Amino acid sequence: MPVRAVAPPTPKPRKSPKPASTISRNSGTSLGGSLPDFALSNFLMPANRFNGHCDYGIGIGLRVPHYRHIFEHKPVVDWFEIISENFMVDGGRALATLDRILDQYRVVQHGVSMYFGSAEPLNREHLRRLKTLVKRTKTPWLSDHLCWGSVDGRYTHDLLPMPYTFEAAELTARKIREARDFLEVPIAVENVSSYAEFHVSEMTEWEFLNEVVGRADCGILLDVNNIYVSSQNHDFDPREYIDAVPAERVAQIHIAGHSKFERYILDTHDHPVIDAVWQLYERAIRRTGATATLLEWDDSIPSFDEVHAEAHKAEKFLDAACSVGAR
Amino acid sequence: MNLAELQSRMASAIMSPLTGSDSLASRTVGGTKMRAEVNELIKPNAQLTSFERLEIYSRSYWFRILDGLYDDFPGLVAVVGQRAFHRLARAYLTECPSQSYTMRNLGSRLPAWLEAHAGFAKPVLDLAVDMARLEWAHIEAFDGPARRPLGPEDLLEPGPNLKLALQPHLTLLALRYPVDDFRIAVADFSSEDHAAASNAVGSYKRRTLARRFRRARPEPVHLAVHRKENEVYYRRLDRGEFVALEGLRGGKSISEAIERALSDGASSIVYEELGATVEKWFASWSELGWFCVAG
Numbered sequence: 331m332p333v334r335a336v337a338p339p340t341p342k343p344r345k346s347p348k349p350a351s352t353i354s355r356n357s358g359t360s361l362g363g364s365l366p367d368f369a370l371s372n373f374l375m376p377a378n379r380f381n382g383h384c385d386y387g388i389g390i391g392l393r394v395p396h397y398r399h400i401f402e403h404k405p406v407v408d409w410f411e412i413i414s415e416n417f418m419v420d421g422g423r424a425l426a427t428l429d430r431i432l433d434q435y436r437v438v439q440h441g442v443s444m445y446f447g448s449a450e451p452l453n454r455e456h457l458r459r460l461k462t463l464v465k466r467t468k469t470p471w472l473s474d475h476l477c478w479g480s481v482d483g484r485y486t487h488d489l490l491p492m493p494y495t496f497e498a499a500e501l502t503a504r505k506i507r508e509a510r511d512f513l514e515v516p517i518a519v520e521n522v523s524s525y526a527e528f529h530v531s532e533m534t535e536w537e538f539l540n541e542v543v544g545r546a547d548c549g550i551l552l553d554v555n556n557i558y559v560s561s562q563n564h565d566f567d568p569r570e571y572i573d574a575v576p577a578e579r580v581a582q583i584h585i586a587g588h589s590k591f592e593r594y595i596l597d598t599h600d601h602p603v604i605d606a607v608w609q610l611y612e613r614a615i616r617r618t619g620a621t622a623t624l625l626e627w628d629d630s631i632p633s634f635d636e637v638h639a640e641a642h643k644a645e646k647f648l649d650a651a652c653s654v655g656a657r
Numbered sequence: 658m659n660l661a662e663l664q665s666r667m668a669s670a671i672m673s674p675l676t677g678s679d680s681l682a683s684r685t686v687g688g689t690k691m692r693a694e695v696n697e698l699i700k701p702n703a704q705l706t707s708f709e710r711l712e713i714y715s716r717s718y719w720f721r722i723l724d725g726l727y728d729d730f731p732g733l734v735a736v737v738g739q740r741a742f743h744r745l746a747r748a749y750l751t752e753c754p755s756q757s758y759t760m761r762n763l764g765s766r767l768p769a770w771l772e773a774h775a776g777f778a779k780p781v782l783d784l785a786v787d788m789a790r791l792e793w794a795h796i797e798a799f800d801g802p803a804r805r806p807l808g809p810e811d812l813l814e815p816g817p818n819l820k821l822a823l824q825p826h827l828t829l830l831a832l833r834y835p836v837d838d839f840r841i842a843v844a845d846f847s848s849e850d851h852a853a854a855s856n857a858v859g860s861y862k863r864r865t866l867a868r869r870f871r872r873a874r875p876e877p878v879h880l881a882v883h884r885k886e887n888e889v890y891y892r893r894l895d896r897g898e899f900v901a902l903e904g905l906r907g908g909k910s911i912s913e914a915i916e917r918a919l920s921d922g923a924s925s926i927v928y929e930e931l932g933a934t935v936e937k938w939f940a941s942w943s944e945l946g947w948f949c950v951a952g
Contacts (some may be wrong), residue, residue, distance in 0.1 A: 419761070420757065423888075443759070448664065481665050525705075526713075594926055596713075
């Protein structure tokens with residue numbers, strides 16, 4: 331009897347929401363303006379307790395379409411970010427592939443479904459599996475989103491925006507502390523893109539972020555593209571957001587592309603980074619110093635070389651930050 | 658309004674099925690008027706109403722989970738057709754929303770749901786249920802747990818009362834149609850389709866494939882869906898082999914499992930060749946790494 335192989339299913343979950351229709355894409359308003367001056371000491375502290383005191387440089391997201399290129403060409407990449415949930419499985423090819431990557435590269439875990447902001451308790455099974463993966467990857471820190479996505483055990487698989495209330499800040503911070511105590515690794519929370527605001531909110535998004543990370547004493551994964559997307563959707567100045575973030579807590583930075591529609595912007599991670607987002611990145615780096623930076627590209631993924639080249643555009647900003655710091 | 662109430666109401670609005678034109682429904686699953694409900698939760702801005710802002714999330718939710726189901730059940734899509742699959746997927750996901758942090762488990766309840774909702778797959782219900790069972794077994798085999806396999810050396814003198822376990826990633830299926838052949842044809846078609854220059858050719862081939870499936874005659878197939886060296890395999894089994902393996906999976910001892918296979922009326926085991934047949938079975942199963950220690 332012949333034994334036959336068929337193709338495997340696609341790893342899950344995917345991260346970026348899909349647009350309902352395409353109108354236009356990839357144009358951005360220049361933010362211009364002068365960059366603020368900051369204390370020199372900021373540039374000397376890129377590694378901090380929130381990223382395990384690591385001085386990681388530019389990384390890219392590990393994605394299935396690039397596996398073959400990575401194994402055949404062994405490109406020089408400072409580190410890869412993996413989506414934790416894709417490897418929180420019991421066996422099979424995903425884990426074997428991860429082990430091959432771990433043999434040659436540094437890996438940092440990024441999660442999409444911890445849902446620190448959901449009113450329900452943390453999922454213990456999720457935490458247990460995540461800890462198993464942490465032991466495997468030895469990730470120096472791990473990140474997930476400042477959002478919610480599950481109710482009464484039902485999962486939306488989305489990164490839903492928080493109401494910016496003190497009650498939500500306290501609950502979210504408590505869950506982050508609980509996860510960190512269980513996982514025994516520094517945690518950084520990422521600001522998400524959003525398309526809605528709540529009547530009940532009592533503060534701005536950046537004030538809420540500061541409330542949460544202060545109460546949890548955790549790090550920040552600062553996504554400058556998400557700040558840009560939300561600023562356009564909610565009509566605020568993204569520079570004010572960047573300037574309000576406690577620089578000493580920034581463990582990592584995300585950059586990405588997005589899709590612009592007629593009346594809103596979606597965080598689709600399917601385009602190059604626009605100039606306005608690079609300007610925000612530059613502003614952030616001037617505050618935080620040279621910080622581990624990762625380009626996210628999750629849909630319509632181009633060749634590895636193209637993604638790698640896009641990520642390395644961050645170099646000139648990091649070099650500038652380092653040269654200022656070295657003066 | 659506290660956090661729990663806000664999230665419960667917003668989730669209920671987001672997870673309400675979209676209309677036929679993929680717009681936000683006029684009422685929530687609970688029957689509340691959607692526009693009034695959303696206005697209470699979400700601020701409008703200069704560009705979008707509260708309703709339109711929530712609609713972005715609802716569409717995103719539905720498109721994501723529907724895409725997930727399409728990706729995981731391409732064989733079922735081919736069997737029932739795109740339109741019928743879309744209907745059944747929406748109904749299934751409305752009744753059985755994800756209960757897992759991973760979308761990997763989205764389709765875990767689909768085979769049983771389909772069986773209980775025959776109207777969504779008529780007139781090919783048995784074929785559709787068989788395909789759904791095979792495709793869920795495929796997912797289990799792809800990344801399900803594996804224990805240390807027992808090799809031939811572990812089984813040299815097993816003794817009649819030894820209880821063996823089968824690998825957790827292995828699923829045994831008694832099917833009414835040769836859906837393993839169909840699923841492989843779908844996989845082959847998908848890889849050809851990626852390379853095809855013309856959408857028209859791809860669409861024609863897809864219709865031809867669907868017609869072939871729908872004309873299929875019933876043909877009992879016993880199948881093991883398993884993983885070896887990180888590849889998923891479909892292995893056809895003799896009836897007796899299947900019955901014996903089911904016995905082992907059910908916790909029977911080796912002798913009890915063989916006895917079960919022997920007494921099965923439909924099995925083609927010849928009593929005089931029993932020893933040689935069983936030896937062949939065990940050699941093959943252990944070579945495939947299917948045995949592990951019960952535990």
